[in-house]
Amino acid sequence: MPPAVKLPARAHLAALAGAGVGALSRVTGRGGGSVVGGHVILALEPKALARFSAGRRVVLVSGTNGKTTTTKLLARALSSAGREEVITNATGANLSTGLAATLASGRPGATAVLEVDEAWLGLVAGEVEPAAIVLLNLSRDQLDRNNEVRQVAERWRRACGALRPGSVVVANADDPLVVWAAAVAADVRWVGAGLTWTSDACGCPRCGGEVHFGGGPQPASKEQARRRAAPGGWRCASCGFARPDPVIWLADDDLTGRDRDAGHVDQVNLDRIDLPGANLPGANLPDTNLPGANLPDADIRELGAAWAGHAGYAVEASGVVHEVALRLPGRCNQANAVVVLAAATSLGYGASGVLSAMAEVEEVAGRYATVRSGGTTARLLLAKNPAGWAEVFTMLTPPPGPVVVAINARTADGQDPSWLWDVPFERLRGRPVVATGERYLDLAVRLHYAEVEHACDPGLLSAIAASGPGRADVVANYTAFHQVLAATRSTGDDRARRGPREAGPREAGPREAGPREAGPREVADREADRGGAGKGGLL
Amino acid sequence: MTTVSVALIYPDLLGTYGDGGNAMVLAQRLRWRRYEAEVVTVTAGQAVPDSCDLYVVGGGEDLPQALAAARLLESKALHRAVASGAAVLAVCAGLQILGEAFAGAGGEAIEGLGLLPCVTRISARPRAIGEILVRPAGRWSGLGLLTGFENHGALTTLLPGAAAAGHVLAGVGNEDGTGEGVVSGRIWGTYLHGPVLARNPRLADLLLSWVVGDLAPLDDAEPSALHDERTENGPGERRRAGGVLGAPALSWAKGHLGKLASQKFAKQPEVRQTESG
Numbered sequence: 001m002p003p004a005v006k007l008p009a010r011a012h013l014a015a016l017a018g019a020g021v022g023a024l025s026r027v028t029g030r031g032g033g034s035v036v037g038g039h040v041i042l043a044l045e046p047k048a049l050a051r052f053s054a055g056r057r058v059v060l061v062s063g064t065n066g067k068t069t070t071t072k073l074l075a076r077a078l079s080s081a082g083r084e085e086v087i088t089n090a091t092g093a094n095l096s097t098g099l100a101a102t103l104a105s106g107r108p109g110a111t112a113v114l115e116v117d118e119a120w121l122g123l124v125a126g127e128v129e130p131a132a133i134v135l136l137n138l139s140r141d142q143l144d145r146n147n148e149v150r151q152v153a154e155r156w157r158r159a160c161g162a163l164r165p166g167s168v169v170v171a172n173a174d175d176p177l178v179v180w181a182a183a184v185a186a187d188v189r190w191v192g193a194g195l196t197w198t199s200d201a202c203g204c205p206r207c208g209g210e211v212h213f214g215g216g217p218q219p220a221s222k223e224q225a226r227r228r229a230a231p232g233g234w235r236c237a238s239c240g241f242a243r244p245d246p247v248i249w250l251a252d253d254d255l256t257g258r259d260r261d262a263g264h265v266d267q268v269n270l271d272r273i274d275l276p277g278a279n280l281p282g283a284n285l286p287d288t289n290l291p292g293a294n295l296p297d298a299d300i301r302e303l304g305a306a307w308a309g310h311a312g313y314a315v316e317a318s319g320v321v322h323e324v325a326l327r328l329p330g331r332c333n334q335a336n337a338v339v340v341l342a343a344a345t346s347l348g349y350g351a352s353g354v355l356s357a358m359a360e361v362e363e364v365a366g367r368y369a370t371v372r373s374g375g376t377t378a379r380l381l382l383a384k385n386p387a388g389w390a391e392v393f394t395m396l397t398p399p400p401g402p403v404v405v406a407i408n409a410r411t412a413d414g415q416d417p418s419w420l421w422d423v424p425f426e427r428l429r430g431r432p433v434v435a436t437g438e439r440y441l442d443l444a445v446r447l448h449y450a451e452v453e454h455a456c457d458p459g460l461l462s463a464i465a466a467s468g469p470g471r472a473d474v475v476a477n478y479t480a481f482h483q484v485l486a487a488t489r490s491t492g493d494d495r496a497r498r499g500p501r502e503a504g505p506r507e508a509g510p511r512e513a514g515p516r517e518a519g520p521r522e523v524a525d526r527e528a529d530r531g532g533a534g535k536g537g538l539l
Numbered sequence: 540m541t542t543v544s545v546a547l548i549y550p551d552l553l554g555t556y557g558d559g560g561n562a563m564v565l566a567q568r569l570r571w572r573r574y575e576a577e578v579v580t581v582t583a584g585q586a587v588p589d590s591c592d593l594y595v596v597g598g599g600e601d602l603p604q605a606l607a608a609a610r611l612l613e614s615k616a617l618h619r620a621v622a623s624g625a626a627v628l629a630v631c632a633g634l635q636i637l638g639e640a641f642a643g644a645g646g647e648a649i650e651g652l653g654l655l656p657c658v659t660r661i662s663a664r665p666r667a668i669g670e671i672l673v674r675p676a677g678r679w680s681g682l683g684l685l686t687g688f689e690n691h692g693a694l695t696t697l698l699p700g701a702a703a704a705g706h707v708l709a710g711v712g713n714e715d716g717t718g719e720g721v722v723s724g725r726i727w728g729t730y731l732h733g734p735v736l737a738r739n740p741r742l743a744d745l746l747l748s749w750v751v752g753d754l755a756p757l758d759d760a761e762p763s764a765l766h767d768e769r770t771e772n773g774p775g776e777r778r779r780a781g782g783v784l785g786a787p788a789l790s791w792a793k794g795h796l797g798k799l800a801s802q803k804f805a806k807q808p809e810v811r812q813t814e815s816g
Contacts, residue, residue: 140555148555148600148601149600150600150601150602199551199554200555202551202552202583202603203551203552203600203602203603203606208602208603208605208606209606210583210584411780415669415670415688415776415780416556416688416690416732418556418557418558418560418688418732418733418734419556419557420557421557421558421559421560421563421734421737422554422557422559441761441764441765441768442737442765444761444764444765445737445738445761445762445765446560446737448761448762449560449563449564449567449737451567456761
């Protein structure tokens with residue numbers, strides 16, 4: 001732990017003013033306060049990120065999907081396993097304003113675990129001198145803001161190349177764009193976290209050639225086979241740019257043929273791990289061109305069951321195997337947990353404490369929470385892009401479980417919802433489906449052409465109720481998700497189980513959680529004025 | 540009845556903006572009219588067939604775009620298909636590739652397929668991003684308004700004698716907020732994503748009519764509702780986002796859409812709470 005640094009008077013003033021304005025925002029019911037407080041702090045102290053991170057260990061988490069969950073798992077792991085105060089931006093206020101407010105709020109010297117918007121990572125990393133950066137994945141998301149995902153990868157690469165000695169990068173070896181970015185760092189821990197959606201990485205980030213996934217030469221030995229666990233390798237056919245060997249990877253009991261008694265992985269069934277069709281470019285086309293859409297229900301059930309409710313395994317290259325037991329559902333969260341394990345152990349924390357701390361997390365900023373509307377009990381799932389949907393399909397209650405899909409296209413969502421055509425919604429055939437959200441018509445037309453019978457209801461709560469009595473899955477993109485949360489929580493109809501409070505400025509509760517007075521769109525619009533727009537978090 | 544084939548060209552290289560949906564829309568609108576239809580997905584490693592009836596080329600990033608152009612130029616399959624009467628929808632990077640030349644990642648000029656009378660160059664202006672509304676010109680005016688989402692950094696100039704497919708009412712379009720897209724023979728080039736055929740069913744049917752002739756009407760309740768909603772709200776969203784409005788569009792939008800749009804946005808969509816029990 002580095003020694004605490006005495007802050008200059010100006011920084012103290014900025015922190016006090018920011019905290020005051022943030023509290024005012026909360027008291028007056030305008031929001032959670034971290035964004036507006038952050039604006040005040042940055043106005044008074046432009047170098048706030050550097051000032052307030054001095055003397056603390058800072059870990060940054062970035063990627064297109066899984067940032068918020070991974071940040072929460074890591075913060076919980078470090079605070080629990082390390083028995084120390086950890087400050088974190090738990091609600092996803094992940095631009096400079098939210099980060100400044102978070103950093104200014106904590107006790108000097110407290111470790112900070114910060115989710116950072118992928119477009120802002122370079123700027124933030126340059127200011128806070130992170131002890132570790134966690135890089136999860138990169139895929140198409142908010143293209144009206146990020147334009148081309150390759151440009152984001154290039155920015156990450158510059159950030160990784162500029163890191164001070166001693167910083168460690170924990171990066172997903174299964175994502176070619178992430179590998180391209182992280183490979184220039186001096187100290188990289190490669191993690192085999194998998195990549196269900198590969199359509200944004202088919203062109204080699206190094207030479208533009210074709211990247212092939214899954215195939216490649218047969219493993220020459222059992223040792224090599226183990227190294228290729230969780231989904232198979234990738235390699236550029238033109239320049240040879242290929243997956244680096246991970247030091248730790250995710251393997252699943254059923255999928256690996258793991259011999260429980262011997263405690264090691266014998267054989268990896270690579271074909272079973274990727275969601276069939278999800279990674280094929282033509283996945284959204286009908287009939288013969290749509291491998292995923294024509295999956296029999298039994299296969300979908302099997303796929304869903306494959307990851308629901310039973311443990312995955314973190315396999316270290318040394319041969320050590322850890323069981324990863326989570327309350328959070330889905331393959332993607334098992335993968336996030338393995339990344340957290342790699343990050344925490346690289347910072348000196350013990351694996352068993354990290355794993356048991358992660359096992360306690362059951363809800364992440366409303367994700368996986370259960371809410372009620374009318375006679376319907378709904379589980380909330382967040383999916384904001386095709387890669388997120390590829391994971392969500394494995395988590396859905398099996399058919400004929402009803403699904404409500406809520407789509408907005410505000411600034412924080414990306415204003416172009418054409419990504420809906422990259423999601424194989426054909427898989428929802430045979431369920432009651434309700435299209436809702438501000439852009440329910442875009443979704444309805446997609447479902448129309450997918451020949452998925454559906455109802456339309458622009459009202460979020462009435463749409464949930466319209467899915468019928470009993471249980472339903474609600475899948476929403478970013479601002480729609482917060483609207484659902486706010487609506488259900490403000491009615492007092494919330495049955496969500498809450499976890500213990502996070503250290504730091506946790507923003508929860510009905511008024512903060514939703515965009516009724518000032519939504520993510522307005523907040524993000526203000527961020528846009530500062531040179532970037534995105535999840536401004538909740539005012 | 541023979542099968543109508545829709546080729547989706549290099550979705551792994553040119554599939555960034557959901558444009559593959561255009562192929563699905565074309566095939567479904569044929570099937571619903573009792574035609575046999577198939578989508579032929581051609582990925583980068585595969586040979587492009589020259590015998591399909593329709594070709595869809597979508598938008599993508601700089602490096603994959605250059606790779607796609609090089610392969611199409613080498614095989615000449617698309618040239619042969621066009622020469623034998625196939626229809627083509629070329630969107631964004633697809634439009635640029637089909638022109639005489641386009642700009643590479645570093646701004647260098649790259650040879651295009653020469654199937655559309657335009658050249659594309661990089662621009663120092665901010666990237667054109669946002670909702671776009673177009674009034675089709677001349678013989679295309681029967682299509683009504685075209686709605687889409689544009690997202691491009693480069694600008695496209697039509698060659699002398701060529702005319703834009705439509706007039707921009709909101710957005711940038713080819714280069715300066717006046718003209719959008721270009722049509723040559725049975726090739727429709729446009730900057731409109733959405734996907735464009737999902738938002739504009741009449742344009743989809745125009746392309747189909749080039750291949751199979753007159754078409755029976757379909758139940759287009761939802762596609763038409765989306766078209767009308769985007770036509771009404773798109774320009775207001777573009778204006779709010781600080782986008783560029785074409786000069787002729789400004790007065791038109793003020794007169795026709797401004798009032799509607801302002802009413803729409805004075806009242807932000809809210810979460811309804813009354814239904815909860």
